[in-house]
Every structure is written in structure tokens, then in C-alpha cells.
Amino acid sequence: MEDPKILTENVVDVPLRNVHKHDVIIIGAGLAGLWAAIKCKSAGLDTACMTKLSMPQRSHSTAAQGGIAASLGSLEEDHWEWHMFDTVKGSDFLADQDAAEILVKDAITVVREYEHMGAPFSRTPDGLIAQRKFGGHVKDFGRGGPVLRACYAADRTGHVLLHTLWQKAMELGVRFYTEMFAVSLITDGPKCAGVVTWDTKNGGLHAFKAKGTLIATGGYGRAWKITATSYSYTADGQYMALRAGVPLEDMEFFQFHPTGLFDRGILMTEGCRGEGGFLINDLGERFMKDYAPAKMELAPRDIVSRAITSEIEAGRGIKGGPYIHLDIRHLGAEIINTRLPQIREISIKFAGVDPIQEPIPIVPTAHYSMGGIPTDVDGRVLFDGKSQIFSGLYAAGECACVSVHGANRLGCNSTLDASVFGRRCGIAIVKDFPNLEHLPLEEDSAKMASEEIGFILNQKGSIKPEEIRNELQTGMQNYVAVFREEKGLSKMVSVIGDMHNKMSQMYISDKTLAYNTTLMEAMELRHLIAAAEAVTYGALSRTESRGAQARRDFPKRDDENWLKHTLYFRDKSGFRFDYKDVNLSRFVPEERKY
Amino acid sequence: MGNLYKLTIFRYDPDSNKTSTSKYEVEVTESHWTLLDVFRYIKNNLDDTLTFRYSCGQGICGSCAVTVNGRSILACETQMKFLDSFDLVIEPLRGFPVIRDLVVDHSLLDEKVRAVMPWLVCKKDPESDKERYQSIDDRAKLDGLYECIVCGSCIAACPTFWKNKTFLGPQSLLYACRFMLDSRDEGKNERFETLADKDGIYGCHTIFNCMEVCPKELNPGKAILELRKMFMNEES
Numbered sequence: 123m124e125d126p127k128i129l130t131e132n133v134v135d136v137p138l139r140n141v142h143k144h145d146v147i148i149i150g151a152g153l154a155g156l157w158a159a160i161k162c163k164s165a166g167l168d169t170a171c172m173t174k175l176s177m178p179q180r181s182h183s184t185a186a187q188g189g190i191a192a193s194l195g196s197l198e199e200d201h202w203e204w205h206m207f208d209t210v211k212g213s214d215f216l217a218d219q220d221a222a223e224i225l226v227k228d229a230i231t232v233v234r235e236y237e238h239m240g241a242p243f244s245r246t247p248d249g250l251i252a253q254r255k256f257g258g259h260v261k262d263f264g265r266g267g268p269v270l271r272a273c274y275a276a277d278r279t280g281h282v283l284l285h286t287l288w289q290k291a292m293e294l295g296v297r298f299y300t301e302m303f304a305v306s307l308i309t310d311g312p313k314c315a316g317v318v319t320w321d322t323k324n325g326g327l328h329a330f331k332a333k334g335t336l337i338a339t340g341g342y343g344r345a346w347k348i349t350a351t352s353y354s355y356t357a358d359g360q361y362m363a364l365r366a367g368v369p370l371e372d373m374e375f376f377q378f379h380p381t382g383l384f385d386r387g388i389l390m391t392e393g394c395r396g397e398g399g400f401l402i403n404d405l406g407e408r409f410m411k412d413y414a415p416a417k418m419e420l421a422p423r424d425i426v427s428r429a430i431t432s433e434i435e436a437g438r439g440i441k442g443g444p445y446i447h448l449d450i451r452h453l454g455a456e457i458i459n460t461r462l463p464q465i466r467e468i469s470i471k472f473a474g475v476d477p478i479q480e481p482i483p484i485v486p487t488a489h490y491s492m493g494g495i496p497t498d499v500d501g502r503v504l505f506d507g508k509s510q511i512f513s514g515l516y517a518a519g520e521c522a523c524v525s526v527h528g529a530n531r532l533g534c535n536s537t538l539d540a541s542v543f544g545r546r547c548g549i550a551i552v553k554d555f556p557n558l559e560h561l562p563l564e565e566d567s568a569k570m571a572s573e574e575i576g577f578i579l580n581q582k583g584s585i586k587p588e589e590i591r592n593e594l595q596t597g598m599q600n601y602v603a604v605f606r607e608e609k610g611l612s613k614m615v616s617v618i619g620d621m622h623n624k625m626s627q628m629y630i631s632d633k634t635l636a637y638n639t640t641l642m643e644a645m646e647l648r649h650l651i652a653a654a655e656a657v658t659y660g661a662l663s664r665t666e667s668r669g670a671q672a673r674r675d676f677p678k679r680d681d682e683n684w685l686k687h688t689l690y691f692r693d694k695s696g697f698r699f700d701y702k703d704v705n706l707s708r709f710v711p712e713e714r715k716y
Numbered sequence: 717m718g719n720l721y722k723l724t725i726f727r728y729d730p731d732s733n734k735t736s737t738s739k740y741e742v743e744v745t746e747s748h749w750t751l752l753d754v755f756r757y758i759k760n761n762l763d764d765t766l767t768f769r770y771s772c773g774q775g776i777c778g779s780c781a782v783t784v785n786g787r788s789i790l791a792c793e794t795q796m797k798f799l800d801s802f803d804l805v806i807e808p809l810r811g812f813p814v815i816r817d818l819v820v821d822h823s824l825l826d827e828k829v830r831a832v833m834p835w836l837v838c839k840k841d842p843e844s845d846k847e848r849y850q851s852i853d854d855r856a857k858l859d860g861l862y863e864c865i866v867c868g869s870c871i872a873a874c875p876t877f878w879k880n881k882t883f884l885g886p887q888s889l890l891y892a893c894r895f896m897l898d899s900r901d902e903g904k905n906e907r908f909e910t911l912a913d914k915d916g917i918y919g920c921h922t923i924f925n926c927m928e929v930c931p932k933e934l935n936p937g938k939a940i941l942e943l944r945k946m947f948m949n950e951e952s
Binding site: 353385 | 730731767768771777779795816817822838845846847848851895901
């Protein structure tokens with residue numbers, strides 16, 4: 123995180139192309155960003171939404187498959203209180219319960235608003251929004267069986283939600299900037315004036331002035347080798363926030379989805395198990411009986427991922443190999459073709475396996491960051507991570523930490539989180555707007571971005587970005603994945619040191635400014651390393667096991683010392699931690715069994 | 717031992733405004749490698765100036781459509797072993813302005829789709845505390861229409877579009893059909909004002925290249941015929 127130095131000879135000049143001014147700038151065009159854009163634009167604000175991708179529809183939200191959770195009760199009794207209990211228990215009691223309560227109550231409104239905008243949800247025989255079972259979602263405060271709570275559109279739920287929001291935003295006339303890569307926030311203490319971006323298409327920087335700036339840039343699954351996330355999932359927003367002095371909250375909690383297609387890790391939705399699929403080891407056993415006898419395959423993801431990893435480590439992977447089987451053959455061709463068509467398509471295209479005929483080879487895959495930029499329940503960024511509002515700066519979706527997921531997120535609560543808090547954030551910006559102002563741009567507003575890019579373009583080393591990326595992904599996969607212990611985490615610390623040295627000798631030969639994806643990937647690599655550091659140091663310091671943080675050397679949850687959120691601060695001099703209490707407004711922490 | 721692929725890739729350098737081709741040889745040893753893996757291998761190991769778009773890596777975001785031996789495909793979901801040749805000529809999507817190498821400017825996709833009002837048109841607000849009724853059968857009419865990932869493959873393969881750039885094209889007409897067949901939509905008449913035209917549903921020459929190349933196995937040609945049928949019924 124040292125400020126890069128510009129070399130003086132043969133410098134590729136980084137031009138500042140344009141200065142734009144809008145009421146609101148939204149960085150990221152996934153579910154969270156588009157919801158906020160729709161709310162701001164509907165209220166008459168001059169709203170611009172940017173994405174580093176070539177269209178809003180390319181956003182990673184489209185990869186969500188299984189559904190969005192809401193206690194609609196289309197098919198059977200359900201209550202928001204049950205949903206809240208499941209979310210809190212799923213979080214291993216680290217979720218802030220005031221936020222979790224808002225999440226599950228707003229869920230009902232949000233899903234209906236999606237339908238009203240035109241989302242083509244699958245339907246029940248009564249013509250209502252169809253719902254399916256999902257892991258950790260059960261009846262009667264954890265006492266009953268699985269409940270039909272995940273609202274879905276076949277297994278393309280993210281796709282239909284994203285496209286529906288984009289359609290609405292287009293109807294309203296939201297201004298989109300595509301292939302516009304946000305590089306640094308323009309700030310003055312805890313006040314945000316806008317953002318400096320790299321114009322991928324033309325090369326060069328732009329400065330965007332806005333009264334309200336929203337970071338909605340998603341996660342960073344690409345820090346691992348096996349991941350279900352897009353190549354573009356690279357912690358861009360988290361990095362910008364860190365550089366503006368904002369801490370990152372609870373970064374040690376990173377979810378591994380149990381069922382990634384072997385060996386890339388492409389998502390095979392939990393909906394496969396929600397519809398009745400089995401997990402099978404080499405002995406042909408449904409091994410979940412040994413780990414979660416009551417909920418079996420529908421236990422929460424952290425538990426299922428540990429079970430699969432344990433089976434593989436014990437040599438019970440298929441033919442002793444590093445994967446097990448997800449078997450949905452018994453659901454039959456009709457259910458598979460109507461409810462899980464994309465799963466079938468992806469299995470055939472990427473693994474050559476037709477799930478109607480054969481079981482699917484799967485392995486846990488890096489999937490979702492529970493941690494992120496700390497916000498209040500309306501998306502306002504907290505400068506100290508606790509209570510001090512960062513004026514004009516907002517965050518929502520996977521890059522933010524409200525915190526509703528605590529140490530482990532339940533399936534279908536991510537599309538929900540992005541939607542609920544993106545929407546609330548838009549409403550909050552409208553509400554805050556009369557008290558926000560356009561801050562003056564200083565002459566050096568673009569300096570930080572210009573130096574970072576100049577540093578990469580003008581570096582004279584010999585190390586290829588790919589070498590460093592490989593080191594990062596291999597290290598995180600080996601040492602900071604489903605299980606962790608001090609020995610491995612310490613190894614990752616030394617890998618991080620090594621990567622920092624190599625970053626200062628990284629060389630790219632492409633010096634063209636226009637559409638230089640090598641430059642972009644080098645910047646993304648820097649962002650990924652910063653996020654991986656936060657995860658690694660957080661995991662090392664938290665000497666307990668809770669949710670997705672499973673320490674082999676500290677296998678028990680330790681409420682006495684660790685029922686608290688981690689806040690990771692980073693500046694030139696290094697990193698430090700602070701902590702904050704968990705909001706426990708409704709449910710008392712208890713032992714977590716399924 | 718793997719298979720040796722010889723790739724001839726179209727290049728365009730925006731700085732010099734010059735086009736050229738580059739040749740690369742890549743030995744593929746991993747049986748599940750995709751064309752995107754090969755592109756990334758070239759970029760990371762042989763030539764970091766080779767430029768192409770990609771994002772999801774799982775065939776759902778629509779970023780990586782390119783032309784391979786004359787046919788548009790998604791690089792990320794096409795395994796090398798399923799290509800029918802070891803000699804590959806790779807070009808950008810046809811009919812679009814090129815920005816750099818394999819990257820095209822597809823902003824015209826946005827313009828064309830905007831023209832068909834690709835959103836649900838409702839004359840009055842639905843009741844706020846419940847969803848609208850839609851039967852399973854009515855919802856099933858949208859299957860094969862709503863799944864479009866806007867990759868641009870269909871329009872790049874459309875001879876009518878090659879000749880007539882004002883043709884709305886298969887992608888936006890598929891999108892139009894998705895809304896016209898939605899039991900909740902009330903925008904039929906407004907949309908037909910744009911669609912019932914030689915640049916709309918009557919521009920299509922029913923060649924069905926769009927269906928041939930669609931990576932999601934959708935059939936824009938059929939959707940266009942559906943819209944024609946719907947318009948005839950409206951008129952009579």
C-alpha cells in the first residue's frame with residue numbers, strides 16, 4: 123500500500139480527459155447499484171451509474187442462480203421472524219440483529235417490487251411467485267423442517283433480477299458510463315466529492331463530481347484459484363475505501379460455496395439441493411449424516427463446505443480425488459429441465475457431464491465476502507467503522523458490510539442484501555441530498571489515480587503480473603480457504619511480503635492507453651492483494667472458529683473474547699485493528715447445531 | 717502430449733489506426749481448456765498486447781463473443797476439443813466498429829433495444845402488497861425469450877443487418893417479443909408502432925443464422941415470426 127513513485131524518464135503521460143458533474147454517481151451496475159440508481163432517478167436527481175464492464179447486464183449479479191429469500195408464504199406458512207432467526211443463526215450470531223431485522227422485513231417489499239417492474243419469476247399453480255427450499259432456511263425458529271422461502275426464476279434468478287433493474291433504469295433515463303473503471307475517491311477528510319476513473323475505451327482519466335457517491339462494486343473471489351466469481355471480481359471498491367481511510371469490517375469471513383463445478387469452481391446452485399439433490403462420497407454415502415444429521419444437505423454453506431473438504435482430506439473424494447458428487451439424477455429430467463436448466467447447460471459445457479445421466483463432480487469454491495465497507499442500515503459509510511458518517515459516501519451490496527451475514531451468509535440472502543440495501547441506500551441519498559454539497563475539486567484530485575497508473579505503465583521490472591497473480595491465488599487457496607491455522611496463515615503473510623516486493627518490479631509491455639486490459643488487470647491485481655491482506659491478517663488475529671472462519675488450532679467459538687466485529691485499518695505505516703460490538707437486539711447466542 | 721492449435725488473430729491498433737494479423741501456436745494439454753483459456757494463456761505468456769473482452773468465465777455475462785472460423789461463439793464456454801479445426805482464424809464480431817483487436821463497440825445494441833421499449837408497460841400501478849397473478853402457462857410463454865445475455869452473436873450473424881444497419885435486428889426483436897407475450901404487459905400497440913415496419917419485424921429475411929449461432933439456444937427468428945402473427949391478428 124506504499125504510494126507508488128513515478129519514474130522520471132520516458133514517462134507515459136496519463137491525460138485527464140474530462141470533468142463530469144452529477145447529483146449522484148453510482149459505481150457499479152449490479153443489483154445494489156441499479157436499485158440505488160432507480161430510487162435516485164425516480165426522485166428527480168441527476169443520476170449517473172458507471173461500470174467497468176461493457177454493459178450493466180455483464181455485472182456479476184447475473185451469476186446468482188438459486189433465488190432471493192423472502193417470507194412471502196406463497197406455498198406454506200412463513201414469517202419474517204423465522205427468516206430473521208435463520209439469518210442470525212446462520213451468521214453464527216455475528217450479524218447485527220437490527221440490520222438483519224430490516225433485511226428480512228424489507229425482503230417482502232423488494233421481491234414484490236421486482237415483480238411489479240416485470241421480473242419473470244417462476245410461478246406456483248395459484249399464479250404466485252414460486253418458492254423453493256434453500257440451506258439454513260427452516261420453519262419455526264430453527265425447530266422445524268426446511269421452508270419454501272427462496273423466490274426464483276428457474277436457476278437464472280440473478281439474470282432476471284439484473285435485467286429487470288437495467289430495463290427499469292433505462293426506462294427512467296439513468297445515464298450510464300460503461301467501461302469506466304473507478305480508481306480513487308476524491309475526499310477531504312470524511313467528506314466525499316466524487317471519484318476519479320480510468321476511461322478504458324479511450325485511455326485517460328475522468329473526474330466525476332457528485333454530492334452523493336455510492337460504491338457498489340461487488341466482491342473479490344478472484345483472490346482464490348478456485349472461484350465461482352467473475353474475472354472482474356477484484357475488490358476495486360474495498361481498495362478505494364481503504365485508501366480513503368475507511369476500515370474494512372469482518373474480512374476474515376469469506377464464504378466457500380459447497381458446490382462449485384470441479385475443477386474451475388463454477389457455481390452449481392444450492393437450488394440443486396433445495397430441489398432434493400444429494401451429496402455423495404466415494405463410498406456412495408450421503409456423508410452429511412455425519413455432520414448435520416437433521417438438516418443433511420440443506421445445512422448452511424460453511425458447514426457443508428467443511429464436510430466436503432473433510433471427506434476429500436480423509437480420502438473419500440471420488441476415486442480418492444479432490445472432489446465429490448452432487449447427484450440430482452433422481453429428480454428426473456422434467457424437474458431438471460424446468461427448474462435447473464442452466465445447471466444442466468453449464469455441467470455439459472464445462473465438465474462434459476449431463477446431470478440427468480450422471481452425478482456432477484463438485485468442490486467447494488470461493489464465493490462471497492461477508493465482510494466489507496462498514497455502513498449504517500441505510501448504506502452510509504462509517505469513517506471510523508462505528509458511528510462517524512463519511513459525508514456523501516455510500517456503499518451497498520457485497521462490497522459493503524452492514525452487517526447482515528455476520529460470519530456466514532445463508533443462500534439467497536446475497537441477492538436480497540444487494541437489493542434491500544441498494545434500495546435503502548438510494549432512498550437515503552434522496553433524503554440526505556438537501557444537506558449534501560458539491561465540494562470543490564482540488565488541482566491534485568486526480569493525482570493518486572494518475573500516479574498509480576503511471577507507476578504501472580512506467581515500471582521497468584521483469585516480473586509478469588500473471589506470476590504474482592498465481593502466487594496470490596495459490597497462496598490463498600492453500601492457506602486461507604475452508605480451514606485455516608496459524609502455520610498456514612503465517613506462510614500467507616510471507617507470500618504477501620514477497621508479492622509486495624514483486625509488485626515494484628512488475629512489468630507490462632503494453633503501453634497503449636486505449637483499451638489496455640493488461641493495465642487494468644495489473645490494477646485489479648493490486649486491489650486483490652489489498653483485500654487478501656485484510657482477509658489473512660483478520661483470520662490470523664481471530665483466534666476462534668465462527669461461521670466461515672474455521673481455525674483448526676482454535677476449533678471452538680469464543681463468545682467471551684470474540685463476539686465482536688473486526689475493523690481493519692490500513693495506511694502507509696501498516697495496519698491496525700479495532701473492534702465493535704454486535705447488535706443483539708432479539709436473539710441470544712446459542713450453540714449452533716443443524 | 718496435447719494438441720497444437722494455430723491461431724491467426726485479427727489485430728487493430730487504435731494508436732496507429734492500422735489492422736494486421738498475429739499468429740500464435742498454443743499446445744493445449746488440459747482437456748477442458750476453453751478458447752478463453754487459450755486467449756488468456758497468450759496474453760499472460762506470449763503477448764500481453766492481445767486485447768479481448770471477458771468477465772464471468774461461465775457463459776452467462778455475454779462479454780466474450782468473437783468470430784471463430786466465420787462463426788460467432790462465446791470464447792469462455794467453448795472447449796477447444798469441440799472446435800472442428802486446429803487452425804483457427806479469430807476475428808471480432810462482424811458488423812460492429814472495432815475498438816481494439818477483438819473488442820468491438822456494441823453501443824448500437826443498446827440503441828436498438830431501447831427502441832422496442834424493453835420494459836413492462838403498465839397503465840396503472842399494481843397493488844403494492846401483492847404480486848400480480850400470472851399462470852404457470854402464461855409464464856412458460858416467456859421461456860426461450862427472457863434468457864438472452866446480449867452477447868451480440870445473433871446480430872453479428874444476421875445478413876439483413878450487414879446490409880441494412882437500421883434494421884432493429886434479432887436481439888432487440890427477441891427482447892420485444894419477451895414483453896409482447898408477457899400476460900402482464902399493456903404496451904402492445906405502442907410497440908407495434910415501431911415494430912411493424914421494414915426495419916422491424918418485416919426486415920427479417922428468415923435466414924435463421926441468429927438461431928444457429930445463439931449460445932443460449934434461443935430462436936430470435938421464431939420470435940420475429942411470432943410478432944408478425946401477433947400483428948396480423950391485431951390488424952384483422
